[in-house]
Amino acid sequence: MIFYFSGTGNSRRIALRLAGLTADKAVDIVSLTDIPDPKTERRIGLVFPVYAWGLPEPVESFLKRLPVADCYTFAAVTCGADAGHALKKTGKIRPLSAAWSVAMPNNYVIGSQLEEEETVLRKLRAADEQTEEIAREILEEKRVYRVHEGALPRLKSNLIHPAFNRFARRTAPFYATDACNGCGTCARNCPAKAIALEGGRPVWTRQNCFQCLRCLNACPQTAIQYGKATEKRKRYTADMYAPAVEGI
Ligand SMILES: Cc1cc2nc3c(=O)[nH]c(=O)nc-3n(C[C@H](O)[C@H](O)[C@H](O)COP(=O)(O)O)c2cc1C
Ligand code: SF4
Numbered sequence: 372m373i374f375y376f377s378g379t380g381n382s383r384r385i386a387l388r389l390a391g392l393t394a395d396k397a398v399d400i401v402s403l404t405d406i407p408d409p410k411t412e413r414r415i416g417l418v419f420p421v422y423a424w425g426l427p428e429p430v431e432s433f434l435k436r437l438p439v440a441d442c443y444t445f446a447a448v449t450c451g452a453d454a455g456h457a458l459k460k461t462g463k464i465r466p467l468s469a470a471w472s473v474a475m476p477n478n479y480v481i482g483s484q485l486e487e488e489e490t491v492l493r494k495l496r497a498a499d500e501q502t503e504e505i506a507r508e509i510l511e512e513k514r515v516y517r518v519h520e521g522a523l524p525r526l527k528s529n530l531i532h533p534a535f536n537r538f539a540r541r542t543a544p545f546y547a548t549d550a551c552n553g554c555g556t557c558a559r560n561c562p563a564k565a566i567a568l569e570g571g572r573p574v575w576t577r578q579n580c581f582q583c584l585r586c587l588n589a590c591p592q593t594a595i596q597y598g599k600a601t602e603k604r605k606r607y608t609a610d611m612y613a614p615a616v617e618g619i
């Protein structure tokens with residue numbers, strides 16, 4: 372069983388491809404109503420994005436509640452650049468037999484302009500190749516730690532990640548512009564259930580959210596902004612580029 376969390380589709384893409392290559396089942400943890408008991412599983416996999424060099428909150432809380440199982444357990448994280456000690460932190464919650472990081476297109480549009488199409492496609496193609504290698508290693512039950520931690524990983528994961536959780540997950544800066552047509556996609560798809568539609572416009576109903584940026588990146592009208600900085604920036608979801616990567 373492969374459990375995944377994904378804001379904009381990168382981790383979902385890796386989880387589904389790994390499941391296909393290893394004949395496992397991929398399950399979105401957000402869709403689960405109960406915590407499964409994995410004791411009869413042959414192996415357990417986790418796939419999720421790195422958030423500020425740490426784990427997204429829903430992944431951390433899921434892992435803490437998942438019953439312990441004595442089987443091969445792996446984690447693969449996706450990140451725009453580097454993972455810091457995200458996987459070492461994961462291993463402290465749940466011992467890992469193997470861990471990988473996969474560089475994928477950056478979706479953190481709040482922080483900076485997103486990558487050009489050429490870079491996005493190069494990263495997605497390289498990630499697809501790397502996924503095949505990871506699948507081979509999973510099937511051989513390899514015990515490896517192939518993680519690009521980047522510079523100052525301990526500092527980033529121990530200091531910046533807690534600060535991100537405390538201060539950077541505010542929903543107050545989100546708003547929808549007049550381009551919004553009230554389609555409701557953002558409210559339906561928010562994994563934190565933090566958006567409601569009122570008078571045909573989204574309102575953010577919780578003070579903090581997971582900060583997955585799905586609402587902002589996937590709005591069909593590019594109507595969602597986060598403060599002023601995102602107004603002139605691109606948007607990214609893996610689905611936007613899937614046909615080009617697959618040559619469709
Ligand atoms: C809140 C947030 C924090 C992020 N922090 C990092 C980071 O610390 N290091 C990094 O390389 N990428 C970071 N990214 C980029 C994502 O990890 C990367 O784009 C990931 O593949 C997105 O996966 P998804 O499409 O499954 O949501 C961050 C993205 C978000 C939304
Ligand atoms: S997805 Fe975009 S267009 Fe649709 S309701 Fe939300 S903000 Fe408006």
Ligand code: SF4
Nearest residue numbers: 561580581583584586
């Ligand atoms: S409000 Fe937007 S960024 Fe926050 S969890 Fe929902 S979809 Fe993700």
